[in-house]
Amino acid sequence: MIDVRNIYKTFLVPHRVEALVDVSTAIAPGEVVVVIGPSGSGKSTFLRCLNRLEHADAGHILIDGIDVLDPKTDINKVRAEVGMVFQSFNLFPHKTVLQNVTLAQTVVRRRPKAEAHDRAMALLTKVGLPDKVNVYPDQLSGGQQQRVAIARALAMNPKVMLFDEPTSALDPEMIGEVLEVMKTLAREGMTMVVVTHEMGFAREVADRVIFMDAGAIVEVGTPEHFFKNPTHDRTKLFLSQIL
Amino acid sequence: MGPSPTVRRVRRPQSYYIGAGIFFLMLAAVTGFIYYSTLKIDYVWRWYRVPQYFLYHETIEKRAEINGTVQRISREAETITVVVSGDDGTESYTSPAADIRVSEGDVIYSGDVLTIHKKWKAGILVQGMWMTLKVSVIAIIFGIVIGLFTGLARLSDNPALKWSAVTYIELIRGSPLLVQIFIWYFAFGTLFNTLIAKNEGLQNILRGLLGSTQIVQIPPLWFGVAALAFFTGAYVAEMVRAGIQSIHRGQTEAARSLGMTYAQGMVHVILPQALRRVIPPLAGQFISLIKDSSLLGIIAIRELTKATREVVTTSFQPFELWTICALLYLFLTFTLSMALQYVERRTITS
Numbered sequence: 375m376i377d378v379r380n381i382y383k384t385f386l387v388p389h390r391v392e393a394l395v396d397v398s399t400a401i402a403p404g405e406v407v408v409v410i411g412p413s414g415s416g417k418s419t420f421l422r423c424l425n426r427l428e429h430a431d432a433g434h435i436l437i438d439g440i441d442v443l444d445p446k447t448d449i450n451k452v453r454a455e456v457g458m459v460f461q462s463f464n465l466f467p468h469k470t471v472l473q474n475v476t477l478a479q480t481v482v483r484r485r486p487k488a489e490a491h492d493r494a495m496a497l498l499t500k501v502g503l504p505d506k507v508n509v510y511p512d513q514l515s516g517g518q519q520q521r522v523a524i525a526r527a528l529a530m531n532p533k534v535m536l537f538d539e540p541t542s543a544l545d546p547e548m549i550g551e552v553l554e555v556m557k558t559l560a561r562e563g564m565t566m567v568v569v570t571h572e573m574g575f576a577r578e579v580a581d582r583v584i585f586m587d588a589g590a591i592v593e594v595g596t597p598e599h600f601f602k603n604p605t606h607d608r609t610k611l612f613l614s615q616i617l
Numbered sequence: 618m619g620p621s622p623t624v625r626r627v628r629r630p631q632s633y634y635i636g637a638g639i640f641f642l643m644l645a646a647v648t649g650f651i652y653y654s655t656l657k658i659d660y661v662w663r664w665y666r667v668p669q670y671f672l673y674h675e676t677i678e679k680r681a682e683i684n685g686t687v688q689r690i691s692r693e694a695e696t697i698t699v700v701v702s703g704d705d706g707t708e709s710y711t712s713p714a715a716d717i718r719v720s721e722g723d724v725i726y727s728g729d730v731l732t733i734h735k736k737w738k739a740g741i742l743v744q745g746m747w748m749t750l751k752v753s754v755i756a757i758i759f760g761i762v763i764g765l766f767t768g769l770a771r772l773s774d775n776p777a778l779k780w781s782a783v784t785y786i787e788l789i790r791g792s793p794l795l796v797q798i799f800i801w802y803f804a805f806g807t808l809f810n811t812l813i814a815k816n817e818g819l820q821n822i823l824r825g826l827l828g829s830t831q832i833v834q835i836p837p838l839w840f841g842v843a844a845l846a847f848f849t850g851a852y853v854a855e856m857v858r859a860g861i862q863s864i865h866r867g868q869t870e871a872a873r874s875l876g877m878t879y880a881q882g883m884v885h886v887i888l889p890q891a892l893r894r895v896i897p898p899l900a901g902q903f904i905s906l907i908k909d910s911s912l913l914g915i916i917a918i919r920e921l922t923k924a925t926r927e928v929v930t931t932s933f934q935p936f937e938l939w940t941i942c943a944l945l946y947l948f949l950t951f952t953l954s955m956a957l958q959y960v961e962r963r964t965i966t967s
Contacts, residue, residue, distance in 0.1 A: 427870055454876030464871035468889050477885060478875035523871075530875060 375565050376401040376424065376534065381433030383419055383589075393419040394430065395589040401534075406566045408576040411586035412612060417569045420586065421536050424567065425449075425456045438533065454482050457527030461539040463519040465511040465526070471498065472507040475526045483530060490529075497525040501555050517548030521555055528559075535559065537568040573617060577601055585609050660936060667937055670740040670928050679712045679732045687723045687731075699731050745924025746945050752842055752920060753907045753949075759846035760906070761899075764853025769883070771858045782854065789851035794844070795912055801844040802837060802916040810834045841913040849906050856898050860891035893964045900957040904950045911946075921945055 378401075383394040393416045401407050409417045422428040424435060426442050426449050435442040442452055466474050475494035479485045485493070498504055501521040511519055520540055527535060537556065541549040553575050560566055560579045570576065576583055576597060583600045585593045585608075593600070593609045601617075604610050655662070685703020697717060700709045715734030719725060739747075767785060770778040789797070813819055814832050823833040864887050872882035914923030925942040929935045 425874055427874060450873075450876045450878055453874055456874075458871075458874040460867060460871065460874075462867055464865075464867035466868065466871070466886055466890075468893070478872075478877060481881050481885060482876040526875070 375403045375405070375438065376567070377434075377436040378420075378424075379434040379436075381420075381423060381430040381435060383416075383423060383428060383430050392589050394423065397433075397586075397589070397591055399584065399591065399594070401565065401567060403533075403565055404563045405581045406560045406564075406568065406579055407582050407584060408580040409567065409569045409584045409586060410571070410573070410576060410612075411592075415586040416589040417586045418538055419589075421538050421567060421569050424534075424536060425453050425458060427458075450482070454478075454530055455533045457530060457532035457535040459520070459523050459527055459535065459537045459540045461542050463511070463516070463523045463543070465519055465523055467511055470508050470510055471503065471514070471522050474511065474522060475529045478526070479529050493529055494525070497528050498522070500558075501525045502551070515548060516544045517551045520544065520548075520552045524552075524555055524559075534565045534567065537566065537570065539569050539571070541570065541572055571616070573601070585612065587612070655936060662937065663934055664937055666932060666934055667941060668740075670742040670938075672743070673738055673740050674735050675738045676733060676735055677712075678730045679710050679715075679734075681708075681710070681725050681727055681729050681731055683708055684726050685724075687719050687721050687725060690717065690719075690721055697732060701725065701731075741924045741928055742921070742941065742945065745919060745921040746949070748918065748924075749907065749910050749920040749922075749946075750949065752838065752845065752910050752913060752918065753903075755842050756845035756849060756906055756910070757903050759842070760849030760853055760902075763846060763850030764857055767850060767854035768857025768861065771854055772861060785847075786851045786854055789848055790855075794848050794909055795915070797848060798841065798844045798912055798916060801840040805843075806835070806837070806840045806916075837916045837918055841910075841916055841918045845906055845910060845913075848909070849902060852902050853899065856895045856902070857891065860895035861887055863894055864890050893961075896957060896961045896964070900954055900961075903953060903957070907949050907953065908946060 378397060378399050381394055381397050382392075385391045385393055391414075395416075397416075397420060399407075409420065411417045419428055423430045424437070424442070426435075430443055433443070437452055437456065440447055440452055442449070465471075466477065469477060472491070472494055475497060476487070476490040479490035479493060480487060483490075495504065495507065498507055501524055503518060503521055503525075506514060506518065506522075511522065514522065524535075524540075540556070541552050544552065549572070553572060556566070556568070556575070557579055568575070568580075578597075580597050583595060583597055584591055585600070585604075585606075587608050593604060593606050595604075600609075601613070604613060679699075681701055683701060683703045683705050685701045685705075685707075687699060688702045688707070689698075689700040691698045691700075696711050696713055697715055698709055698711045699717070699719065700707060702708075710731055712732045713734050713736075715732040717732050718730050725731075767782045770782040771786070773779050773782075813823070813834065820833060824830065827833060868886055868890065869882055872886040873879075877885070910920055911922035913920050914926065919927070921942060925938050929938050932938065
């Protein structure tokens with residue numbers, strides 16, 4: 375599904391940071407991969423490289439066999455197949471909840487209005503917001519906004535969903551409702567890459583956990599391996615700090 | 618929780634009323650002082666002369682074009698027709714209900730007055746204001762289009778686009794509008810019109826389009842409009858750029874992550890938000906444009922200021938007329954400002 379081979383990314387502005395150093399991994403269809411690590415470890419950069427919101431400096435990223443980093447690749451076609459959910463939701467504030475979910479369907483997928491509308495209604499019902507379709511995002515709570523954002527990404531029928539710290543900007547009492555939606559997705563067999571600090575989610579849902587530090591993958595394993603007997607000292611230190 | 622609290626009138630402190638009183642006293646004092654000074658120089662105020670420059674009753678005389686005799690005068694409900702027949706044939710002259718100066722059988726000569734009637738016409742100040750409005754509206758529309766594309770080009774990574782936009786913006790913002798108007802009219806105007814006049818093929822096409830037999834030239838109006846539009850466009854471009862940059866980067870990322878192209882993201886996500894944000898500064902720019910159109914009088918466009926100047930030289934009533942002129946500009950700018958506030962309020966609630 376996703377094949378990452380030896381990618382590097384260095385930021386020069388505002389100062390030189392080696393965000394990714396020789397990162398390689400493969401993600402199988404239907405797999406849920408959780409990426410954890412301290413701040414600045416490069417986990418968000420890794421996720422954003424997958425749909426080229428950040429352009430990796432070297433290496434190869436193959437999604438369904440298409441090379442994301444090849445200049446000849448139509449990146450918009452790739453992105454239409456890869457849904458993304460952001461930490462700060464990034465809903466379109468000038469559009470209603472329903473329009474947020476239908477916009478890309480009509481513009482990118484060129485679906486007829488009625489079909490886009492039906493798909494949006496079905497997804498908004500699925501995330502538990504069928505009564506909020508005609509309000510504007512600023513009238514919703516953070517948790518509701520994030521659920522709309524998930525529906526917006528799902529509306530494109532993506533093959534993969536990327537989650538970039540989807541619960542970090544939420545008040546504690548709203549984290550649960552968003553994680554619930556994500557768990558449902560995972561159970562339905564969606565391929566997911568999730569950057570998060572929610573260890574409970576990782577333990578319960580993940581097929582595989584990737585621990586990153588200083589731009590490199592330090593340890594990869596199943597949740598049991600990870601939380602019961604991590605091998606690396608850096609992983610042990612991190613887990614002891616957060617658990 | 619009981620009845621909703623009643624809105625209580627805020628009791629203002631006494632100093633508020635004293636301040637208001639001082640304001641009106643000062644206003645009266647300034648007006649009185651100006652009036653008193655004009656009396657000292659024996660200025661005679663003739664406000665009654667002003668309305669004729671807004672609307673006047675024009676006298677129209679209908680004259681015969683051939684020699685002959687009046688054969689028949691027929692009256693209908695609203696019109697009068699005078700039929701004159703002579704050696705060169707028969708002609709009939711129709712005019713609205715009017716004062717008839719001939720009777721049937723009269724011998725008349727070419728140029729004799731047949732009927733006189735009166736008609737209401739817009740005065741020179743109204744004509745001038747109409748011209749100001751026309752020039753401003755056209756320049757605003759072109760200014761928005763130029764500004765939008767220049768603003769986008771300014772943000773482009775392509776040096777051809779970006780540097781062109783920067784050069785254009787800096788040239789326009791760094792030189793006086795008056796000089797730009799002179800350049801548009803005396804330099805570009807001469808250039809274009811001479812080229813057009815020399816090009817036979819183009820002349821033929823233009824004549825065909827306009828149904829004209831003379832040499833077709835671009836009238837000064839369009840050079841004036843171009844000067845104002847390009848001037849405004851440079852400022853609008855900077856506002857558009859600032860508006861786009863003020864939209865959070867996450868909006869672009871969300872749009873692009875859904876597979877939208879740069880253009881789709883701009884059209885559906887970024888520009889609607891950015892343009893809404895720049896309505897207030899745009900309103901200020903358009904108000905400036907209406908006022909700046911007063912400079913166009915120097916290239917023979919008879920807008921409000923030039924019209925007023927013409928009336929002043931014939932009527933010798935500068936105090937009344939320049940006051941009226943200022944008030945008419947205020948009327949135009951205030952109306953525009955209200956209209957844009959309405960648009961702003963509507964777009965924010967929707």
